[in-house]
Amino acid sequence: MKSSVSRGLALKRLAGLPFAALAVGATLSAVQAAAPPDNKKQFKYQDKPGPKGVKCVGCRFFVKPNGCTIVHGKISPNGWCIAYAPK
Numbered sequence: 001m002k003s004s005v006s007r008g009l010a011l012k013r014l015a016g017l018p019f020a021a022l023a024v025g026a027t028l029s030a031v032q033a034a035a036p037p038d039n040k041k042q043f044k045y046q047d048k049p050g051p052k053g054v055k056c057v058g059c060r061f062f063v064k065p066n067g068c069t070i071v072h073g074k075i076s077p078n079g080w081c082i083a084y085a086p087k
């Protein structure tokens, strides 16, 4: 009798596991959807070249075709920000 009670309890706990996993998955995707934060303003990113015509394409942080390791999101190869550093 005792073993059937604990087996029933174990089954109930197992049955709850997929829901727990779903809850964790939903929380993670909500966090991933919110990140990374937009930091374009922080780095004063602009879609046009900076002083003396320097552009993202000539910056060491530029990642082809439209990325950057500093500024998040899509950027233009012809853009610029205050973190510019020549290659």
Ligand code: SF4
Residues within 6 Å of the ligand: 045, 055, 056, 057, 059, 060, 061, 062, 063, 067, 068, 069, 070, 071, 075, 079, 080, 081, 082, 083, 084, 085
């Ligand atoms: S650090 Fe600034 S200038 Fe350099 S690629 Fe990224 S956005 Fe462009």
